[in-house]
Amino acid sequence: MPESSPESSPENSDDPRVLYAADRTVLAAERTYAAWVRTGLVALVGGVGAKTTLGGVIPEWLILFNATLLVLFAGFCFVAAVWRNLHPGHDSPRRSDVRQIPRALLVVVNGGLLVVTAGVLLGVWFGRTGASRRGLACRGFRGITSPSRGRVTGVAEAQGRICIVGPGSVGGLVAARIAAIRPGQVRALARGATLGAIRRDGLRLDDGDGQVRTVAVDASDDPAALGPQDVVFLCTKAGALPALAPSLAPMIHRGTVLVPMLNGVPWWFFADYGGALEGRRLEAVDPGGVVTAHLPPGQVVGCVVHLAASNPAPGFVRRTAANRLVLGTATPDGPDAGPDAGPVRDLLARAGFEAEVASDLRYEVWYKLWGNLSFNPISALTRASGDRIGADPEVRRLCGRMMEEAGAVAARFGLRINSTTEERLAIAARLGAFRTSMLQDTEAGRPLEIGALLGAVVEIADAVGEDVPFTRAVFGLARLLSEGLERG
Numbered sequence: 001m002p003e004s005s006p007e008s009s010p011e012n013s014d015d016p017r018v019l020y021a022a023d024r025t026v027l028a029a030e031r032t033y034a035a036w037v038r039t040g041l042v043a044l045v046g047g048v049g050a051k052t053t054l055g056g057v058i059p060e061w062l063i064l065f066n067a068t069l070l071v072l073f074a075g076f077c078f079v080a081a082v083w084r085n086l087h088p089g090h091d092s093p094r095r096s097d098v099r100q101i102p103r104a105l106l107v108v109v110n111g112g113l114l115v116v117t118a119g120v121l122l123g124v125w126f127g128r129t130g131a132s133r134r135g136l137a138c139r140g141f142r143g144i145t146s147p148s149r150g151r152v153t154g155v156a157e158a159q160g161r162i163c164i165v166g167p168g169s170v171g172g173l174v175a176a177r178i179a180a181i182r183p184g185q186v187r188a189l190a191r192g193a194t195l196g197a198i199r200r201d202g203l204r205l206d207d208g209d210g211q212v213r214t215v216a217v218d219a220s221d222d223p224a225a226l227g228p229q230d231v232v233f234l235c236t237k238a239g240a241l242p243a244l245a246p247s248l249a250p251m252i253h254r255g256t257v258l259v260p261m262l263n264g265v266p267w268w269f270f271a272d273y274g275g276a277l278e279g280r281r282l283e284a285v286d287p288g289g290v291v292t293a294h295l296p297p298g299q300v301v302g303c304v305v306h307l308a309a310s311n312p313a314p315g316f317v318r319r320t321a322a323n324r325l326v327l328g329t330a331t332p333d334g335p336d337a338g339p340d341a342g343p344v345r346d347l348l349a350r351a352g353f354e355a356e357v358a359s360d361l362r363y364e365v366w367y368k369l370w371g372n373l374s375f376n377p378i379s380a381l382t383r384a385s386g387d388r389i390g391a392d393p394e395v396r397r398l399c400g401r402m403m404e405e406a407g408a409v410a411a412r413f414g415l416r417i418n419s420t421t422e423e424r425l426a427i428a429a430r431l432g433a434f435r436t437s438m439l440q441d442t443e444a445g446r447p448l449e450i451g452a453l454l455g456a457v458v459e460i461a462d463a464v465g466e467d468v469p470f471t472r473a474v475f476g477l478a479r480l481l482s483e484g485l486e487r488g
Helices: 016-053 060-086 103-126 169-181 192-201 238-251 287-294 342-350 361-382 386-391 393-412 421-430 437-444 450-464 469-487
Strands: 162-165 186-189 203-206 212-215 218-220 231-234 257-260 301-313 316-329 354-357
Touching: 016 060, 016 103, 060 103, 162 169, 162 238, 169 186, 169 203, 169 212, 169 231, 169 301, 169 316, 169 342, 192 218, 231 238, 238 287, 238 450, 257 301, 257 342, 301 361, 316 342, 316 361, 342 354, 361 386, 361 393, 361 421, 361 437, 361 450, 361 469, 386 393, 386 421, 393 421, 393 450, 393 469, 437 469, 450 469
Parallel strands: 162 186, 162 231, 186 218, 203 316, 231 257, 316 354
Antiparallel strands: 203 212, 301 316
16 A cells, blocks of 8 residues: 655645644634633632732631632643643644744743742732722721722721720710710720729710710720721820730721821821821831831821810710811822721711811821920920910910921921911910810829820921921920829
């Protein structure tokens, strides 16, 4: 039987059916390659999604396991795509009208995908787990999503878990009012006599009308017992946060919204700020970075408190003046923009506060500080109420000089106060014989909140090269007073 010559083999035939079959073979191989790559990309996205959206929903180890499995499968798909193309299981057709993609190019492309996969795997292992800051304001918050920012802008769902850390005067007012509209959902992290009173008698509130109302609040001194929370109001003294922040870890997941209601310059002030002080950590309020490490600025909805309340007894709160809260996202810009302040404002407004969202939260913080950094320490040093401080010409002049210094410091980092010192002093005068929080702390023998009110201003002044002799002198005097109070 005669042997077939190369010219007579089917592969070299001019039969159109043979040529069409060769074309289909090449295209089928490329479809197989594309299917493997597509499957790998879907698995890769699934691994990233598991890492960034499941915080607080399933255990951390399970998130890590699932994300790792998906990313490794993606890498397998990218390898299999090239291997299958290089080893199709039959000889590649020698004649085809379809030009094949060079195999070397496929190897380079999939090699790049494997590098990306390795980077994602490192992110899965060493990155932070949780809900995306942009896509979810907090677990338990629901609403319409802003198409421009991807944030949640609606109102809180009924099942949201809310905790007030430090149910003293302001914290107790917030806890009592929210508990009245959200029975069974409010927790409080308290200690000592306050904890005992809340557990025994509930949280009592005189909302300025002379009538005392009692609400039930689940209180504990153990953050782990309270468990993960959706919204955490931080109502302690700013000076207590460095020691307190690490212990709050059991309550906070990546989707938790943090709402600090503190006096003075907060630890998050220069996060996402821009300019020369972008991201600057203030030792006066965040020594060693411990607060930022445990309370990320990207989860903060800041709050400036414009109201007065007191604690006549443990577990008993009395509102004495005003009712305004000004809110804003601490990190409003960039790819890791923080949670929308709208849902928190809606919650507080329903609870009875005059709550609003500021267009420039840092301006609101500094404007309040502008008055507080003089009146607060001077009231503590002199035991004088606000009306007496404003009425004494020499003391009033000292307050004015300290305010001028604070205004000059703010101007150095790009923030200008749209008011005069006399206008700000006039606002204080209209409040009458008010007793500042620092005066109340002095009378109660508690350490003073000088770090956030004075120390931070002096530290910023040093950073921007602004001389603040009056503020520095009052800071030194207040520091000596606070040290004396700590020693008893």
